[in-house]
Amino acid sequence: MSKTSKMGDMRTGYGEALAELGSMRKDVVVVGADTTQSLKTSLFGYKFPERFFNIGIAESNAVSIAAGLALAGKIAFVSTYAAFIPGKCVDQIRNAIAYPNLNVKIVASHAGLSVGPDGASHQQVEDIATMRAIPNMKVLAPADEYSTRRLVFAIAESSGPCYMRLARPKSPVVYDDARFAIGSSNILRDGSDVAIVACGLMVAEALDAADILAQEGISCRVIDMYSIKPIDSDAIVKAARDTGAIVTAEEHNILGGLGSAVAEVVCEHAPCIMKRVGVKDTFGESGEHDELLAKYGLKARDIASAAREVVRLKR
Amino acid sequence: MMQAQDLLRLKEIARRTRRLIIESVAEAGSGHPGGSLSAVELVVALYFHKMRHDPKNPKWEDRDRFILSKGHAAPLLYSVLAQAGYFPVEELKTLRKLGSMLQGHPDFRTPGVEYCAGSEGIGLSVGIGLALAAKLDGKGYRTYVLLGDGEMQEGQIWEAAMAAVKYRLDNLTAIVDRNGIQQDGLTENIMPLEPLAAKWQAFNWNVIQIDGYDFEQIIDAYNKAEETLNRPTVIIAHTTKGKGVSFMEWSPQWHGQAPKKEQVSKILEEMGLL
Numbered sequence: 001m002s003k004t005s006k007m008g009d010m011r012t013g014y015g016e017a018l019a020e021l022g023s024m025r026k027d028v029v030v031v032g033a034d035t036t037q038s039l040k041t042s043l044f045g046y047k048f049p050e051r052f053f054n055i056g057i058a059e060s061n062a063v064s065i066a067a068g069l070a071l072a073g074k075i076a077f078v079s080t081y082a083a084f085i086p087g088k089c090v091d092q093i094r095n096a097i098a099y100p101n102l103n104v105k106i107v108a109s110h111a112g113l114s115v116g117p118d119g120a121s122h123q124q125v126e127d128i129a130t131m132r133a134i135p136n137m138k139v140l141a142p143a144d145e146y147s148t149r150r151l152v153f154a155i156a157e158s159s160g161p162c163y164m165r166l167a168r169p170k171s172p173v174v175y176d177d178a179r180f181a182i183g184s185s186n187i188l189r190d191g192s193d194v195a196i197v198a199c200g201l202m203v204a205e206a207l208d209a210a211d212i213l214a215q216e217g218i219s220c221r222v223i224d225m226y227s228i229k230p231i232d233s234d235a236i237v238k239a240a241r242d243t244g245a246i247v248t249a250e251e252h253n254i255l256g257g258l259g260s261a262v263a264e265v266v267c268e269h270a271p272c273i274m275k276r277v278g279v280k281d282t283f284g285e286s287g288e289h290d291e292l293l294a295k296y297g298l299k300a301r302d303i304a305s306a307a308r309e310v311v312r313l314k315r
Numbered sequence: 316m317m318q319a320q321d322l323l324r325l326k327e328i329a330r331r332t333r334r335l336i337i338e339s340v341a342e343a344g345s346g347h348p349g350g351s352l353s354a355v356e357l358v359v360a361l362y363f364h365k366m367r368h369d370p371k372n373p374k375w376e377d378r379d380r381f382i383l384s385k386g387h388a389a390p391l392l393y394s395v396l397a398q399a400g401y402f403p404v405e406e407l408k409t410l411r412k413l414g415s416m417l418q419g420h421p422d423f424r425t426p427g428v429e430y431c432a433g434s435e436g437i438g439l440s441v442g443i444g445l446a447l448a449a450k451l452d453g454k455g456y457r458t459y460v461l462l463g464d465g466e467m468q469e470g471q472i473w474e475a476a477m478a479a480v481k482y483r484l485d486n487l488t489a490i491v492d493r494n495g496i497q498q499d500g501l502t503e504n505i506m507p508l509e510p511l512a513a514k515w516q517a518f519n520w521n522v523i524q525i526d527g528y529d530f531e532q533i534i535d536a537y538n539k540a541e542e543t544l545n546r547p548t549v550i551i552a553h554t555t556k557g558k559g560v561s562f563m564e565w566s567p568q569w570h571g572q573a574p575k576k577e578q579v580s581k582i583l584e585e586m587g588l589l
Binding site: 029050051053055056058060061064065066067068069070071072073074076091092094095096099100 | 422423429430431433434436437440441442443444445446447448449451452470471474475477478482
């Protein structure tokens with residue numbers, strides 16, 4: 001499978017899927033924090049105003065109210081920008097949602113550097129790390145609109161808390177059809193020299209990197225690791241054994257995110273040479289999405305050069 | 316008006332509750348006696364008079380909900396739940412010990428506990444979620460949230476104060492244990508809360524002020540809260556930290572310190588419980 005030139009929008013996928021879910025399940029409620037038009041949870045709100053609560057610019061309050069709704073048996077989705085949820089309310093997520101293992105689904109947009117011109121205050125590159133470190137919390141990062149749509153239904157069916165991060169910009173369509181399950185992953189392209197394990201917007205970049213590498217005769221496996229916790233250990237171990245060289249790619253700090261999660265599995269179960277592509281423990285800045293990915297080393301060419309390096313090192 | 320018999324019964328339960336708090340915290344060797352003792356009557360009146368609940372069926376859908384937002388008063392909640400029949404009173408001896416169902420701060424391993432408290436400032440928001448769900452489901456249960464006064468220094472309390480009014484949550488009652496003391500000293504020295512009633516009034520809550528040790532005032536306030544339509548009620552209960560133990564009263568030192576086991580009989584004697 002390879003990405004197409006068609007573009008999609010994760011937030012549209014989220015909002016439409018949520019509204020559809022609302023028709024299917026009466027126990028689904030949605031909590032917003034002023035950004036409901038942007039997140040497109042307003043689509044749910046138009047259809048089900050009585051199950052839609054806009055709490056305003058009060059993120060800690062919003063996630064805690066979601067916890068109360070879940071205590072009363074609801075499946076509570078709560079959404080805003082990742083800089084604010086989880087960014088501003090890790091304590092409430094930990095104590096009011098994760099500790100009691102409540103059915104609250106946190107879906108945050110504008111994660112990573114791709115927020116662009118808004119700058120570092122809005123560029124949440126720590127969310128995977130903070131959420132992954134909390135017991136009971138599941139962490140997902142879909143690659144495109146289609147996978148976002150499918151994962152909305154998957155997290156509604158799963159019990160307990162979940163964090164799903166979305167990107168702001170329109171993104172290339174990666175999928176036209178596929179299966180998604182929490183704790184699973186998808187091999188988008190098979191290869192034998194190196195495996196690129198990516199999540200979110202970096203999946204499309206990884207596919208481009210595989211194209212670049214193919215021209216050089218390097219056979220590349222591309223894995224969409226959309227479920228970061230629980231993580232698909234079997235797929236990682238198999239990739240390590242089959243290729244002996246792994247590159248991870250994420251729009252997140254290289255500390256604590258997908259790269260760390262993959263490294264934990266590789267180190268313990270199938271040690272091999274590995275490199276992590278991600279934000280190198282620094283804050284971002286204002287700029288267009290593509291400019292930022294280029295400046296911070298997150299483009300296909302950066303992934304390709306990391307792949308060349310691990311292929312060289314394993315020999 | 317309450318029957319004299321009911322009043323006597325509640326007073327007796329309150330006395331036993333104080334005894335169980337002192338004994339369990341002393342046995343644990345750590346914990347928070349001050350803020351537990353200060354709110355005894357407020358919680359006893361809920362569980363033994365006002366709330367509809369069933370200790371044999373803790374998850375009964377239509378039960379009234381009690382959220383202890385000031386989670387450090389866990390010994391109070393546990394002592395009341397045990398007497399109500401949610402679990403044997405003997406369990407109180409295991410408070411804070413490894414493997415116990417009675418954690419240092421409340422969590423769901425204890426039957427009857429509605430919320431995992433401990434991090435201050437969150438409980439009122441959670442109560443809003445419960446109250447919203449009750450309205451959505453057309454259920455008549457009420458939600459009570461006990462707040463510490465120091466806890467109101469947390470900004471989230473005031474976020475919640477706004478939200479409860481927006482949604483006209485007349486099925487939600489906040490109770491403030493206004494004992495005036497927090498860990499470091501007097502609330503009015505650490506971060507002044509006054510004028511506290513005016514603050515809640517400005518947020519458009521129905522505000523009732525009572526003596527937190529007068530059962531008739533307490534129950535009257537709970538009833539008035541239930542009768543008040545279209546907005547939430549806050550009951551500011553004027554209390555004394557460490558109430559009932561002379562050397563603990565008005566003492567920040569006893570916010571988070573357990574009495575020694577050898578002090579227990581002296582305390583119980585002074586309280587007329589020996």
